[in-house]
Amino acid sequence: MALERSSDKQLLDSVESARRRTRSVLSTNWFPMILFGLLALVSVAVYQVWSWQAMAALWVVGAPIAGLATGFWYRSRANEIGISVNPIPYTITSIAIFVGCIALGIAGRGDALSYAGPVMVIGLGYVAFAVLDKSPLNAVFGAVIAAVGVAVLAIRPSHAYAVTMLLFGIGAVVLGLWNLLQSRRAR
Amino acid sequence: MSSPTERHPTAGLDETVHQRVRLGILAILSEADKATFSYISEALDVTNGNLSAHVTVLASAGLVSVDKGFVGNRPRTWLRATAKGRATFRAEMAALSKLVARFQGTSQAP
Numbered sequence: 001m002a003l004e005r006s007s008d009k010q011l012l013d014s015v016e017s018a019r020r021r022t023r024s025v026l027s028t029n030w031f032p033m034i035l036f037g038l039l040a041l042v043s044v045a046v047y048q049v050w051s052w053q054a055m056a057a058l059w060v061v062g063a064p065i066a067g068l069a070t071g072f073w074y075r076s077r078a079n080e081i082g083i084s085v086n087p088i089p090y091t092i093t094s095i096a097i098f099v100g101c102i103a104l105g106i107a108g109r110g111d112a113l114s115y116a117g118p119v120m121v122i123g124l125g126y127v128a129f130a131v132l133d134k135s136p137l138n139a140v141f142g143a144v145i146a147a148v149g150v151a152v153l154a155i156r157p158s159h160a161y162a163v164t165m166l167l168f169g170i171g172a173v174v175l176g177l178w179n180l181l182q183s184r185r186a187r
Numbered sequence: 188m189s190s191p192t193e194r195h196p197t198a199g200l201d202e203t204v205h206q207r208v209r210l211g212i213l214a215i216l217s218e219a220d221k222a223t224f225s226y227i228s229e230a231l232d233v234t235n236g237n238l239s240a241h242v243t244v245l246a247s248a249g250l251v252s253v254d255k256g257f258v259g260n261r262p263r264t265w266l267r268a269t270a271k272g273r274a275t276f277r278a279e280m281a282a283l284s285k286l287v288a289r290f291q292g293t294s295q296a297p
Binding site: 018079 | 219220263
């Protein structure tokens with residue numbers, strides 16, 4: 001009897017281990033993290049050198065292209081390694097972030113809401129992605145970005161766009177590189 | 188201490204899935220949308236023949252579905268957990284956890 005129960009414990013442990021390994025393989029997200037992080041950093045340079053219109057155009061054109069590139073990356077990765085997640089919740093979250101950013105950007109009419117609103121939406125979107133990926137680290141990152149958006153809306157500091165996007169861009173690239181390192185180690 | 192009328196956790200175990208490879212297949216598929224036959228055989232460290240036998244048992248019980256297709260010119264067999272398969276896996280894990288907790292409780296008792 002004791003031997004049977006001990007094998008039940010081994011069975012439970014081996015199943016939990018298979019689940020953890022699968023979760024780890026599926027939570028590889030370095031490509032979109034680095035891509036959108038770099039897009040945010042480039043947008044700061046565009047805003048500083050040219051104008052906010054050029055920066056807005058960069059996001060309107062660049063974000064859907066980066067989104068499509070991310071979709072292709074996940075699809076080719078799934079075919080390569082042989083496992084994939086359901087893409088529908090990720091697609092819905094991505095579209096919600098894009099629409100939310102555009103809507104608040106327009107509704108803000110150049111006021112604080114036009115740059116703080118999208119930052120909050122991006123932060124909340126990353127929390128949603130983190131929940132789908134079961135990644136506490138990314139959830140904290142998303143929550144911090146959303147909180148920064150709220151703070152910017154309340155304080156209205158100068159160079160708010162540059163400060164928030166540098167924070168988001170650097171954070172996303174660092175987390176992406178960390179995820180890349182982790183996924184290489186797991187191989 | 189459980190009462191004599193309380194249902195023993197072993198009653199909640201499902202004989203179809205109470206097996207290392209079959210439970211492992213459902214564990215992987217419960218985390219993913221779908222996985223290939225070769226990914227699962229590598230992850231669980233079982234031969235294709237062995238895995239095929241277990242997949243047949245799970246598929247005939249309606250717990251997994253099997254889709255054959257191609258990626259480029261290469262044939263691929265994708266496995267998915269059905270709604271019944273996911274529910275059965277959750278129930279099995281709950282029963283197994285209960286059983287192990289109960290065993291650990293009795294083995295640690297003076």
